[in-house]
Amino acid sequence: MNATSVLTRVPTAPPAVGTSLVEARDLTRIWGKGDAAQIGITGVDLDIRAGELVAVIGPSGSGKSTLGALIAGIDKPTSGSLVVNGKRIDRMKTDRLAAWRGGNVGIVFQDFHLLPTLTAVENVELALDLGTDIGRRQRRKMAVAALDRVGLAGHAKKLPAQMSGGEQQRVGIARATVTQSSLIVADEPTGALDQANGHAVFELLAGLAHTGTTVVFITHDLNLAGAADRVVSMIDGRIESVPQSGTTP
């Protein structure tokens, strides 16, 4: 049985490669009010096609993480519209948005955010538990396979505290990819890693894009960004430039 065929709670079929997966229009995120208002992003228009590997770059505070959080559905815009995989996620209520995330997006964090009390395989399995209706045995098989794909089959029963940063991040990637979501949002996934581990992680993500998964990759590393299909450069909460696929800003 193909693993994908048992994903019984994937709400939307992945779009064909080349069609638009993310459509952001006049997207704005502001925290606070009046003088205390803090602008995350403002007036962002962005389209990301299915199967694209998009790098989002920019200096600290430019709004790239905010944009990533909005696309991943872990934050809500103050105004504007955001359609991901055909759904207006900016209008979704908390629980519906959570369910949507579970089936449609994989998130890779800079700080890994693995659950400290779960082993590597259990952490990966958790994503399937939350995002799908797959049975326990099948979940375990898929989690082990996902760990195998990131080269950590031998570390399945280790706790996060027993693993290095690079290993933890690879578990994070396995967790993000195990549900075979059409979109992966990785927020500075190499930020806490050394160069070798950083490149390894990037390779894994780039490999996903080659299989048709859309990857939004937020980074400071221009070298890694240069290898993306497209680079979105942000400054002061706005998109500075959206160069053509395969070029650097």
Added chain:
Amino acid sequence: MKSMLRQFRRAPGRIIASIFALALAVGAIGVLAIPTISSGTLLEAAEGQGLADIIVDTTSLDQNQLAQINQIDNVAIAEGETTVAVQLSDGFLTRLIGLDFDNQTMDVVQLTAGRLPVEPDEVVASEALGALGDHLIADETSYEIVGHGGTLWWSDSDVLYADIDTVMTLDGGDGTNRLVITAADDSIDELRAIADEVRLVLDSGGDTYTTFPVYLPDGSTPIDQDIEQVSMLIGLLGIVAGFVALVLLASTTNTLITERTREVAVMRALGGRSRPLRRRLRRISLGITTIALLIGLPLGILISNFIARMVLEEFVGITPDFAIDWRVLIGSAIGVLLGARLVAARAARRVTKLPLAEALRDREGSPFGGRWTHRLAARVPTGGLFSRIAARESLHRPARTLAVVVQISAAVGAAFLIPSLANSVNEFNTSSHDVWAWQSMTVASDAGLPFADTVTAGSDDAESGIYVEAELADWQINVYGLETDTAVFDPRLSSGRWIEASSHEAVLSAGFAERNDLEVGDALVLELASGTFDYELVGLSNDFNRSAYLDRADLAGDLGEPGMANTVWSFDEQPDIVLPAAASTSTAADLAADDNAGRAAIVTIFGAIGVIVAGVAALAVLSSMTVSLFERRHELAAMQALGARRRRLRGLLIRELLPLGAAGLVGGLALGALGTRGIIGSFEASNAVDIGVVDAMGSIPFIAAGTFVALILLALVTVRSAGRRPVAVTLRGAA
């Protein structure tokens, strides 16, 4: 101060909750001051009014006998008073107390308004009997109320005070009938020796005691024992409250310091020395503790004074002045500060000794997996993933898990103890009445045996008898003189047999006999008002009392008044018997109502303290869980990011809380049951009676339901408040 403010801004809700819970706990410790406040009030009253060391009713004494008594060794001063029973025009039966207002040194009336009587028709009365200037008709004589006030001895009754000559005239005019003595040495043995000497003096003049002497040794007051027992229970609850306060303090302090692990690690990395860093960390918890003390100590003073007032007004009828027990105040402040200092020092040491690299990498300072128990738990599949998280999280922080279980136990224990005590006292009252079959009891108002025992002759529904107090094996006991074929008393013998006529036999309360190693066949040396007499113990009664049951004729003879009696028991609530003496009638229903009122007061007082303890414990649980969930907010946010709906998070928290609740419930019920047994046991030991424990089993489902509902509500509220913040914002805070 700046660091305190910074800490406050960081987590205001949590800090306020901790301060409030800690303050309430400190306030609850204040109940330990109740005994001191109560005793202080009583001692002050005793000193101000010249409370005697020996109080006894007698047959009529003249001035010569009083002079002889004053010559007895160790008698500092002996004075005579006269009391008579009088009936007011509204039917209220009270006493007129005759005092020598100009010369007496004991039982000095404390006026709250007006003046002392100077004319024969003037009285001082308690406020309940009328306003100043009102006229009272007592036994067809009119008296004007010229003052309000009273004495400690009569503080629980509404009585009248008049000049001694006035009352002596009413009593027959040939002397005083109440003797009060102050001893130079007021130890109990010396007081007994004086009483024996006085008895000899009276005997030589053909007089006698008509009641058993009341001894107040070593500066004690009439209700010291009651206050002591009430205080003991209050003290126990105070200790529970204090214990919960310390657990809460430890939990809060630990968290406040531990959550700064990374911050401290950064300072250490920049060259900060451990000692100053530890000092700074300690200051935070000491600051919070100080604020809690500033709120908690005044709260404790209010609580202790409020409860002391309730106790004294209920049991003594006096209202204490506002008082502060500085020992409890300073002790609790030092104890709590010291506790905070110790816990903070330990937590600060742990934080500053953590390997720097590890501390910088890990926010929490104690990653799961660092211990073999963690690794073992990670290999044991315990249910689904959420169940595993719940179980391992409890293992991750064993101290906090234990603290929460202890806090739940304390709340449950207090909730179980109060109804169990009420049940036990209820059952005790019922059992102690069950041995009596009468519907009404009429007791002579004056001391002695004022009417013949033939007063009920020919009546099918009434029996005459005697009720007096006596001493046996150093215990004051109730003594009943009954017909040997009595129908009003069912002895419910646990061993031996019932008494036979004129054989000086006695049946004794089984619990009392057991606690004094008395067995059937033993000789009893019974000290009555009139002297010491020997009886043979022939039976033991399960009467839940401290009583001896004798043949009426034997007892009347020993009291020096053969053929006389002072009590009539009747199967009719309104017996149709005319007694040739003032007497008051109480029905079984009246006594049951009195019992109920007394019990309701006790349950109210202890219930209030129990609610405080349970409230403190509940707040402590809330605080601990809030702190725990605050620490894990990133973990919960990560789960939300992976698609966890609030329902799943609630499920996770409930999975975590319910086992702790179950453990706390079991521990609390055990604690409550043990506490009930300890308290009832101490009451039994200090009173030499069987009381028995009746656990409030019926309350368990309610307590269990309350515990679990409270924990589920806690989970609901927590997840609801966690859900308000965008996941990204919470996760970004982690970075």
